[in-house]
Amino acid sequence: MATLPPTVLNWQSVFNMYLVLGVSGAIFAYGLMFFYILNGRRKSSTGGMGVRGGGRGNLLTLIVVTGIVIAAFIAGVEGNSFMWNAPQNLPTLTITVHAYQWGWNFTYPNGYTSTDTLTVPANTTVILNVTSEDVFHDLGIPMFDVKADAIPGQWDALWFVATQTGIYPYAIRCYELCGVGHAYMTANLTVLTPSEFSFWYAHHGST
Template identity: 50%
Template sequence: MLGVHTVSSFTLAWFPVAHAGDVRAPADVFNEIFTVFLVLGTAVGVVVVGYTLYNAYKYRDGDGDGVDADVERPQMGELPTGGGGGKKLFLSLTISAIIVVGLILWTYVSLLYIEEGPSSQQAQQQALDNAGIASASESDAAAQAQANQSGELDPITIDVVGMQFSWQFVYPNGHTTTGELRVPQNRLIQLNVTSADVFHNIGSPELRFKADAVPGQETDAWFVAKQTGTYQANCYELCGSGHSYMTADIRVVTQNGYDQWYDRTNESGNEAAGNESGGNGTAAGNNESARVTAGSGPPTAGSGPAATQRVIAP
């Protein structure tokens, strides 16, 4: 397994999923895997069924007249002979083995990209592409340097805290929202996920990310939203009577729209920004002080009719 991991890591640069400057969304990677397996599976099915029908027709029971009169049909209790069966079997097994091994390696490399995430170079190149900055001219190089200094090219890291029965999101500047995550389009988003009480699991089927929320531990996930709009995130770990109400909206906006909103959270503070976004903002000092750790007791629950109930962790 270590050898396969080493070879797969070395070949990442040669596969489309890891092309330099090409940050692919997890949804695109999973859709590509599904499409490839669907096409190949359909092709194999057509070949197998077609070959079976062909042989069934060729060796059908007839009156012995016509072009198939000289066909030596198998007799009851006798093994068929001739026909180059050994060569056909060897050829079919060899081709099948090559296809299966190739699919396994390709799928492993694709999932390794999902597991490890894009490199910082890929993330910065993606941000440059979003901003329309090329590295060829001096003016673009200056703009790139300025963007690097301001942190506009870095991935956006957001702390996610699960609690019965809501999700809390803490931005790099300490701004905290409950039940809504606002992110820019075509930007690498990294999530650090933990829990304040019991086990939870956050995921979005449309954005194809999923991560456990464990008290006292952090798990990470990432995604890239290609289209603006509102996506839903759910809890996928049974966590109490309000589990089905533990949802959050992921609002994807343009980069300019996100920058304007984020600047307002810096200028007006968390409470004012929360009122503007629908009352979801709460006061939080900084990223570390806003993070909820295990043992500090569950904070006030979020939404849902059963939000006041608690499940005691074993």
């Protein structure tokens, strides 16, 4: 069974961290609330003054909240930093992507250009350098949890590692409203074994 792509594992890790922080924060908040409610009732029943602000309680709240915010910030920074540094321990394939209304041109290092299908080898760091020929677009591949803006005159980049071979229809989509054909601005993704890709690549030269 193929492992999940590293980009998916990265964001899954960030999500899990946020989930833990959110649940921990909720438990702390509700626990503190019920503590003050019960403590207030107890003091009221004994003729006390009720709950008054406590320095230690406020300090504890400040420490917990600050810790949660710092942990969430670190998790977000590490998640984004991971996406800006493609793995160096795998073979690398760099492909240029030109977006246009309403499609994608995928140009390989040998000059071959495909307009409807992105073909890549498995277990390879695939880098897509993305730009646009007309209006703003946004290339996204949900199965890898990656996106990159396609802006005229500018370049953006994303990377992914496919861990499972197969043919994935409509795997590539535009996530920026770009005109009447936006909904149809898709492309297929084909993931081959490295040997299959080498054969495919050798038979798709400059056009």
